Amino acid sequence: MSVCVDPPWQKRHHCRPFSQGRVWVFMKILVAVKRVLDANVKVRVKADGSGMELANAKMAMNPFCEIAVEQAVRMKEAGQAGEIIAVSIGPQACQEQLRTALALGCDRGILVTAEGEIAPLQVAKMLRELVEREDAGLVILGKQSIDSDNNQVGQMLAALAGMGQGTFACKAELADGRILVTREIDGGEQTVSLKLPAVITTDLRLNEPRYASLPNIMKAKRKPIEQLTPADLNVDTDSNLKTLRVSPPAERAAGVVVESVEDLVGKLRNEARVI
Amino acid sequence: MSILVVAEHDNHELRPATLNAVSCAREIASHLENSAIHLLVTGHDCATVADAGAAIAGIGKVIQADAAFLGRQLPEDMAPLLRELAGNYSHVLAPASTTGKNFMPRLAALLDVTQISDISAVESADTFVRPIYAGNALATVQSSDPVKVITVRATAFDAGETGSDRAPITSFEFSIEQDLSRFVSENLSVSERPELTSASVVISGGRGMQNGENFVLLEKIADKLNAAVGASRAAVDAGFAPNDMQVGQTGKIVAPDLYIAVGISGAIQHLAGMKDSKVIVAINKDAEAPIFQVADFGLVADLFKALPELEQAL
Numbered sequence: 001m002s003v004c005v006d007p008p009w010q011k012r013h014h015c016r017p018f019s020q021g022r023v024w025v026f027m028k029i030l031v032a033v034k035r036v037l038d039a040n041v042k043v044r045v046k047a048d049g050s051g052m053e054l055a056n057a058k059m060a061m062n063p064f065c066e067i068a069v070e071q072a073v074r075m076k077e078a079g080q081a082g083e084i085i086a087v088s089i090g091p092q093a094c095q096e097q098l099r100t101a102l103a104l105g106c107d108r109g110i111l112v113t114a115e116g117e118i119a120p121l122q123v124a125k126m127l128r129e130l131v132e133r134e135d136a137g138l139v140i141l142g143k144q145s146i147d148s149d150n151n152q153v154g155q156m157l158a159a160l161a162g163m164g165q166g167t168f169a170c171k172a173e174l175a176d177g178r179i180l181v182t183r184e185i186d187g188g189e190q191t192v193s194l195k196l197p198a199v200i201t202t203d204l205r206l207n208e209p210r211y212a213s214l215p216n217i218m219k220a221k222r223k224p225i226e227q228l229t230p231a232d233l234n235v236d237t238d239s240n241l242k243t244l245r246v247s248p249p250a251e252r253a254a255g256v257v258v259e260s261v262e263d264l265v266g267k268l269r270n271e272a273r274v275i
Numbered sequence: 276m277s278i279l280v281v282a283e284h285d286n287h288e289l290r291p292a293t294l295n296a297v298s299c300a301r302e303i304a305s306h307l308e309n310s311a312i313h314l315l316v317t318g319h320d321c322a323t324v325a326d327a328g329a330a331i332a333g334i335g336k337v338i339q340a341d342a343a344f345l346g347r348q349l350p351e352d353m354a355p356l357l358r359e360l361a362g363n364y365s366h367v368l369a370p371a372s373t374t375g376k377n378f379m380p381r382l383a384a385l386l387d388v389t390q391i392s393d394i395s396a397v398e399s400a401d402t403f404v405r406p407i408y409a410g411n412a413l414a415t416v417q418s419s420d421p422v423k424v425i426t427v428r429a430t431a432f433d434a435g436e437t438g439s440d441r442a443p444i445t446s447f448e449f450s451i452e453q454d455l456s457r458f459v460s461e462n463l464s465v466s467e468r469p470e471l472t473s474a475s476v477v478i479s480g481g482r483g484m485q486n487g488e489n490f491v492l493l494e495k496i497a498d499k500l501n502a503a504v505g506a507s508r509a510a511v512d513a514g515f516a517p518n519d520m521q522v523g524q525t526g527k528i529v530a531p532d533l534y535i536a537v538g539i540s541g542a543i544q545h546l547a548g549m550k551d552s553k554v555i556v557a558i559n560k561d562a563e564a565p566i567f568q569v570a571d572f573g574l575v576a577d578l579f580k581a582l583p584e585l586e587q588a589l
Contacts, residue, residue, distance in 0.1 A: 037408070042543070045412045052412060064525075120380070121389050144525060146544075149407050150392045155350065155380035164351055164455030167377050170518065180459065184518045185373040186472075186527070187285075188463040192349070195455050204508065204525065205518060241389040244402065244415045252550065255571040261584040264556065264574050272554045272571065274476070274533040275500060275589070 027081045027137035027196075029072040032127060033065040033101050035094045036147045049245040052147075061097045064142025066104075067202040070209040071140050071172065073105035080174055081138070083107045087130055089114055089123055095225060102220035103212035109225035112233065117148070119239035122230070124156035129233040131161050136197060138179070143168050143201040154201035164194035170205040276365035277311040277335070278304055281357070281379075282328050283370045286318040286346060289327040291473040292370035294437075295429035299397060300368050301333045302432070306400040307365070311335035314442070317356060319346030325444050330437040337444040344451075347458040350378035356449045357382045361422050365400070371426035371528075379426050388420035395431035409524040409547035429472060430530035430551060464519050471503040471520065476533045477552070479505035479522055480515065481545075483538020483559065483578055487515040492582040493537060499589040505529065505549075507539045523548035538578045541566025558582075 038060040044053045072084045086101035088094040089112040098109035144151035158165035166181025173180050182191045184203045230237045258264045268275045278300045283290040304310040314328040317340040325339040369375035371393040383390035396404035402417045478493050497504050506516035508523050522529055524547035534552035550569050557570035560577050567573040
């Protein structure tokens with residue numbers, strides 16, 4: 001807690017005061033949320049190879065971003081943060097995902113309107129500008145979006161903002177003015193201690209996101225959403241990485257149903273020759 | 276211009292994914308003129324790794340950056356180190372492991388270039404194929420950046436060979452003072468079994484296993500087949516298995532010769548992690564489970580009966 005309880009006259013560069021009972025809680029958390037195709041919807045490649053068939057498809061908040069929002073809300077509920085700002089970059093329709101974030105407990109939203117696919121580097125540049133403007137003490141993002149599967153923005157933002165990064169987090173807690181982040185790595189888990197402000201990207205086991213209650217959904221309608229453009233943030237959205245075409249993956253040939261374990265072992269030994 | 280491959284290792288052993296990344300580099304080099312491939316080994320007391328790297332076919336030089344602070348390969352150290360070297364290279368490659376995925380985007384941002392994630396094929400020196408939407412589509416992307424920063428899907432490239440020729444090893448001195456990040460602790464799974472991402476046989480359990488204790492049924496079979504044991508996200512979320520066993524879109528990508536899915540329904544995100552396996556076996560009591568659509572051999576059966584039978588039959 002020590003990072004957040006300095007009295008207002010000792011204001012830290014990344015903190016602005018909020019009074020919460022008798023404790024002064026300053027830290028602002030910035031959470032990034034992305035609008036993606038709903039994880040349960042099966043998606044097809046467009047016949048002309050220009051992209052995915054997304055017209056009229058059900059869209060949702062990227063599942064890893066839901067975990068990021070939940071983490072921020074839990075930290076605020078624990079008295080560790082003063083304000084949560086949700087940011088989304090994309091078309092006007094991203095308002096829906098921002099409203100969801102507000103219904104889940106974020107205080108206000110920022111929508112940076114941009115059409116088409118915005119590359120991770122450009123997203124990171126816009127977020128960096130917002131982190132600076134808002135004096136955010138912590139930035140929480142999903143580790144990857146389930147559409148472009150890039151897994152880049154958090155790391156890039158940390159680099160551009162000169163912050164430490166706790167990627168693929170399954171645990172995060174404030175301790176002695178720093179944040180301890182436990183990360184899911186290939187061999188198991190690793191814990192790092194980051195100086196604040198810092199960037200965290202969420203893995204699946206960080207928390208289980210809540211559902212928004214109806215009263216909170218109603219309340220969220222009155223929370224403010226500021227609208228900006230990439231130009232307002234001095235970012236050019238052109239990327240040096242162009243998608244030339246999108247194609248469906250090779251189909252697997254239909255398999256066979258075997259009747260028994262014996263049958264299965266026979267086929268693996270004699271037909272497939274893999275055991 | 277040359278290609279730099281960042282070695283994946285634990286300061287003692289070179290991880291197999293490095294060999295796949297070198298194969299990818301050789302494919303890129305085949306589209307370039309006079310392009311050498313250098314291997315970067317950063318770590319602490321990692322001379323054995325540098326030695327092993329020097330024997331990989333196609334490597335022209337090993338660069339060893341050895342210092343105590345590099346022992347954990349924190350991205351806050353790795354990215355500035357790589358930035359120092361990147362100017363000499365047209366491509367910087369690393370396996371798309373949790374280590375590579377951690378520092379490579381940070382490097383790209385420092386260089387003000389895009390990063391190309393998890394490529395599965397090389398079309399030319401600047402055009403690559405990568406899976407998107409959990410592998411339900413393949414995007415062909417072209418980069419016009421001066422340095423291409425790339426993470427490589429190891430299962431999509433053959434493992435490079437090691438030979439008797441030895442590349443020279445040079446050392447690279449680098450120092451940085453940063454307090455952004457400090458290593459605190461590590462909790463690594465210890466297993467006698469082959470590593471999940473490079474095993475030639477993998478047997479995975481899903482929610483159908485009902486609890487963590489029942490994974491012993493899979494382990495018995497794994498022992499007979501010298502297989503690695505994996506798990507679906509549902510099984511990991513339910514606490515049946517640790518996170519490092521998760522196979523899927525956001526877990527580990529595997530492509531063994533034989534993949535046996537037990538009690539796994541076959542959610543899109545699980546299929547994304549295993550559907551490039553050569554032979555897929557599904558054992559599930561629900562004949563409608565989507566896993567059967569990708570299986571070469573499907574057995575509709577109660578796994579608690581089928582697994583002991585399978586163990587007997589092997």
